[in-house]
Amino acid sequence: MWLPLLGLILGLGLGLLTDIQIPAIYENYLSIAVLAALDTLFGGIRANLQQVYDDKVFVSGFFFNIALAAGLAFLGVHLGVDLYLAAIFAFGVRLFQNIAVIRRILISKWEERHIKKDENTV
Amino acid sequence: MMKKPLQTKKNSKFTRKQLIILIVCIATGIIIGYSYKLTKNHEKINNSYVEQEESYREDLIEQQERNKELAEELKDLQDQLRDYERSFAKDEDEYEHLLEEAENLRLMLGTIPAQGPGIQVTLKDNEYNPNSTNPNEYIVHESHVFSVINELKISGAESISINGQRLKSNSYIRCNGPVITIDGKQYPAPFVIEAVGDSKTLVSSLKIVGGVFDQLLNDNIVVTIEEKDLIKMTSISDET
Numbered sequence: 277m278w279l280p281l282l283g284l285i286l287g288l289g290l291g292l293l294t295d296i297q298i299p300a301i302y303e304n305y306l307s308i309a310v311l312a313a314l315d316t317l318f319g320g321i322r323a324n325l326q327q328v329y330d331d332k333v334f335v336s337g338f339f340f341n342i343a344l345a346a347g348l349a350f351l352g353v354h355l356g357v358d359l360y361l362a363a364i365f366a367f368g369v370r371l372f373q374n375i376a377v378i379r380r381i382l383i384s385k386w387e388e389r390h391i392k393k394d395e396n397t398v
Numbered sequence: 399m400m401k402k403p404l405q406t407k408k409n410s411k412f413t414r415k416q417l418i419i420l421i422v423c424i425a426t427g428i429i430i431g432y433s434y435k436l437t438k439n440h441e442k443i444n445n446s447y448v449e450q451e452e453s454y455r456e457d458l459i460e461q462q463e464r465n466k467e468l469a470e471e472l473k474d475l476q477d478q479l480r481d482y483e484r485s486f487a488k489d490e491d492e493y494e495h496l497l498e499e500a501e502n503l504r505l506m507l508g509t510i511p512a513q514g515p516g517i518q519v520t521l522k523d524n525e526y527n528p529n530s531t532n533p534n535e536y537i538v539h540e541s542h543v544f545s546v547i548n549e550l551k552i553s554g555a556e557s558i559s560i561n562g563q564r565l566k567s568n569s570y571i572r573c574n575g576p577v578i579t580i581d582g583k584q585y586p587a588p589f590v591i592e593a594v595g596d597s598k599t600l601v602s603s604l605k606i607v608g609g610v611f612d613q614l615l616n617d618n619i620v621v622t623i624e625e626k627d628l629i630k631m632t633s634i635s636d637e638t
Contacts, residue, residue: 283420287427292435294428303440306433313426320422331418338422 304353304360308345311367316341318374325381341367505556505594508564508634512557512594516629517601519546522588522620536618538587540573546591547571549610553603555593559631561585562592566634588620597625 298306316338323329345363352359504510521543524536543560550558558565563580572579577586593600601623605611614621 279416280419280423283423284427287424287429288431289427290424291428291431291433294432294435296432298436303436306429306436309429310433313422313429317422317426320419331415335418335422338425 305346305349308349308360308363308367309342311364311371312341312345313338315367315371315374318371318378322374322377322381325378502556506567508557508566508631511631511633513628513630514556514594515597515625515627516555516592516594517597517604518624518626518629519550519591519593519604520588520620520622520624521546521591521614522622524618524620537576538589538619540571540578542614542617542619543571543578543589543591545610545613546604549604550591550593550595550600553595553600555595555600557631558591558593560589560591562590564631564634592626592629592631594629594631601625 316334319337320329320334323334345360345367348363349360352361501510505512521538523538547558547560547565560571560580563583563585566581569581570579574584577584578589579585603609604623611621611623
């Protein structure tokens with residue numbers, strides 16, 4: 277449980293410490309990449325909680341989503357259409373759905389434990 | 399599907415799973431962190447731009463105000479300058495006046511040579527009159543000369559000379575028998591009195607009824623008055 281958190285903190289530190297400047301045009305891609313990464317991460321957590329977690333799906337989903345989002349944004353920039361909005365929308369919706377599912381699972385688990393505790397005490 | 403191998407080969411699978419999660423987490427962290435940092439930089443740059451713009455605008459306003467102040471000052475100074483010029487012009491007029499006065503005074507003092515139109519008055523002793531016993535009745539006295547000179551001075555003669563001797567302000571004229579002494583030099587009759595000035599005024603003042611001319615004629619003196627276009631007199635310092 278502590279390993280992912282440690283990895284996140286390590287990654288945050290690395291990201292804050294890096295001093296690479298990227299052109300302003302590519303900042304859109306970065307925001308999409310953030311969304312994609314968060315989506316994948318929460319998807320992974322949800323899958324884990326629903327006991328359908330798969331390494332391959334998770335990793336491929338992570339990188340593929342990011343690549344797809346970046347590709348969409350790239351295409352959008354070159355076509356003059358804000359296609360990256362589609363990616364943001366899709367990821368946003370999925371993010372909320374994932375979080376909602378996680379919340380429900382956690383609540384149901386907590387309630388189960390509560391009931392058990394009550395049974396034990398009574 | 400996944401549960402079974404996880405449980406059977408727990409150690410290796412667990413580490414692999416952990417490793418993947420770690421990598422993904424690190425990647426996510428990097429992306430988020432970098433994005434955050436980038437946005438912050440952006441904001442900073444934007445802020446600094448805004449601040450710069452603001453400060454430039456303030457500078458501009460300040461400069462404009464200063465310009466306004468300076469323009470007002472310039473206007474004030476120009477007004478002042480105009481006043482100065484005006485007063486200076488007045489002063490100059492006065493100065494010219496003073497210069498003229500000084501010139502006149504110098505002419506009177508005789509320190510500079512005088513020239514210009516003027517008159518020449520010649521006083522001559524009358525012919526010897528055998529009927530008269532007193533020679534004083536027909537010779538020129540210094541009082542006659544005095545009266546002529548005084549009349550000339552009063553009527554504005556710039557400079558006066560007697561027989562070529564320029565009169566100073568402190569010249570003295572003395573009767574010395576048949577001759578008169580002017581500043582130590584003796585001159586016999588006839589006396590030629592020259593005066594530089596407005597000849598008409600001088601002549602009319604001399605010839606006024608009951609004036610000097612009449613008195614001189616009354617004293618049996620031969621008087622001739624000539625108007626001259628140009629009379630030249632040396633300054634006192636030129637004389638020896």
